Amino acid sequence: MYQEERQQSVATLITQRGRVSVMDLADRFGVTTETVRRDLAVLERLGHIRRVHGGAVPTGSVTVGEPGLTERDGTRAEQKDRIARAAVAFLPPPGGSVLFDAGTTTSRMITELPASPNLTAVTNSVPIAARLAASSTIDLQLLGGRVRGVTQAAVGAEPLRVLGTVRVDVAFVGTNALTVAHGLSTPDPDEAAVKRAMVEAARTVVVTADSSKIGREHLISFAPIGAVDVLVTDSDIERADRTELERQGIEVVIA
Structure with a gap:
């Protein structure tokens, strides 16, 4: 060549x-x-x-913009489906509490939940809340606030106030980008603030992100890489990236 x-x-x-x-x-x-x-x-x-x-x-790869929900939902859909199926293994046992961040991968987890999960679920996602509301074995707590149309996520003072008073067993968090240096990042400051509060409210943080997010950086970092306990991603992750993330103490799960 x-x-x-x-x-x-x-x-x-x-x-x-x-x-x-x-x-x-x-x-x-x-x-x-x-x-x-x-x-x-x-x-x-x-x-x-x-x-x-x-x-x-x-x-x-370093940007301040973000695509709409429909566009993101159709991007790398197969990988996101596999990630969602793998991520449910980290649900707390019955009687536990879980936090679902807004996102196209976290929303896929809802169809993968066990038949009777018996969980308390907290979310700022309108689509996730709509799907969980019909469950008789989930105590749903929907975070209020201004809803961003591009992500259909509640942001602002109200979700921050509530998240500052709760402690959940596991938070499933999405991210627009992930690097060791810049941590988890996203373009919007209001969304970053809510994501940061979610990470701080959880005993265990599970990040669900397809491999295209790894190595990218967005405007605002909402959590350092050390705040992540588990990363569930797909098999396209670069070998060097996986090695470095594991060196940081993160459990990397390949879906």
Whole structure:
């Protein structure tokens, strides 16, 4: 493969996967890590990618915007389904309490719940609350507040007030982006504040995030990486990312 062809393939792969490590690129293309770093330097100068520690991400991976709920729900749907099925293994035993953050992956968990979960569930998600309301074995507590149309999540002073008074066994939290340096991050400050309060209210924090979120950074960090107990993700996670997250003490579950 000629140098130009390899660089084009590298740029395409980074765009498709969201983040790729130098080691994985070297293995994939059968070249040295030094050659990969030179390729990445060229691609960065051309504006095709952005280099980060240990690899590269697409140029738009650090952003202040976010897609709508419908668009996000249809993105990587198969991976999100698998993550949701794996995440229910971390539900507390009957009689326990659980917090469901708003998100397209956490919402998929609702269809995977056992027939009679016998749980107290707290959520700021309108769609999740609507699906849980019909259950006779779930004590549902819906957090009020202003509802953001883009995520259908309640935000503002009211959910923060309530979350400051509760303690749950497990919180299932979604994130727009995840890195070791920037932690869990999201574009909106109001949503970040609620997510931060959810993390602080839980004894165990389980993050449900497909691998495209890993290696990306959004505007506002709502939790350091050390606040995460478990990450449930898909098999496309980069080997180097998994190793680094496990080094941070996180249990990484591949769905």
